[in-house]
Amino acid sequence: MTSVPLPPAFLALPVAHRALHDRAAGVIENSPTAIRKAIAAGYAIEIDIQLSADGEAMVFHDEELDRLTGEKGWVKDRSAAELGQILLKDSSDPILTLTQVLKIVAGQVPLLIEIKDQTLTMSETDGRLEAACARALKGYRGDVALMSFNPHSVAHMARLCPDLPRGLTTSAYDPGEWAPLDPETCDRLREIPDYAPTFSSFISHEASDLARPRVAELKAGGAAILCWTIRSAAGEARARAVADNVTFESYPAALPAPG
Template sequence: MRQLATLPDDLLRLPVAHRALHDRSDGRPENSRAAIRAAIAAGYAIEIDLQLTADGQAVVFHDYDLKRLTAETGAVRKRTAAELEQIPLTGGDGEGIPGFDEVLALVAGQVPLLVEIKDQDGAMGPDVGPLEAAAAAALAGYDGPVAVMSFNPHSMAEMARLAPDLPRGLVTSAYDPSKWPLSPEVCDHLRRIPDFDRVEAAFISHEAADLGRARVRALHGEGVPVLCWTIRSLAAEAAARKLADNITFEGYLAAIPG
């Protein structure tokens, strides 16, 4: 029986900078090279997001649309990686949207990476594959501490097929239907975290306000590492650490254990 990949120790020890150590007021947009360099310098683990381009590449960007984070509009996946590189991130120094390969070369194992593969189906369904393939190809030669995760269990099932030795996890939530563009049935399904064993997950990263959920506590009681998102103050961090093994944070500087 194959030994399941486990979460790197430093992704349990080092606070995880959400979308890297971003601060637009200081010229560091989220998921930017500047934010990644700042997180490395501070010694934090880094969470980044992947989206798919028109030419099948993985780029480091959170949203499906360009409008919140750039002066452009339209879907990321309608542009090529070369085109996205030329679109400056708002609040930065003119740098464009980075490719995943470039970010891996920039981090180069100096700190752990937690890579979220954004749902490409639109409804957490099975229409996935190209982004996972691009991510797996980029990570094939990477030897730093890294793990991948997604809200979409089908994405992690595909990563299990493409890169079985890569640690993977599920991003999980209370899935309040009023806050998600999903059907109540899909919310009910995902809320129960029924796919954990099917995708051979090594961890979950759960919504911080919902860490007391019975299913989350049961997984934790079975020895499953529980990370959480997104912490925005020292007080929230203190509360979350009573129930979670590590935090994903933004908007303040989390303490790094000695």
């Protein structure tokens, strides 16, 4: 098993965080409208997936429904059909499956899929969400890459989708911000020890922590460095001193000049 490099488009096109959303305008994160707007603008897209009760990969960031919908409770307790009937707050968009999103994107722009940690402790997963992701991606034609904060998920994807690029979403792991994740796990993950064992080819690192020596070490060794989440042109300029590309929201990141 070997790592798979990111396609060049992932380093050329800024990545719209949870697609090109604008809640004030009724365009909600990870929604079909936000995805279509990102495609129309020519950006790469980052989305998140969670698992439904019946084993479908759903495009939704949070473990719980409360923040983004009028419903309460865990995403994992609802079937894909039930989740598909729930509208995102302040919009007429429903929650989509990954399969539905892939049909919308259809290879038009690069798609970066973050597999959300199902354990809430960054521990070994049961592999159900990873398997659902792999099923949805079977036969997909277009630039796609996979990542997760949980290295166990990335290891699953190395086995399930060995031909697709994989990476780790990484952070400074301040224990105060990551509770209830225990401090010992934060200390371990902070130094990104799982990059080589998961056959990763990139990281997407917390922008405020890009000066970490381990990031420089990985870059020197050939890792592509993405970062999250940039919210201004000035922040982008600072991040690009280290990062090869940015994941952005709240401002129009500059696209490369044609040709």
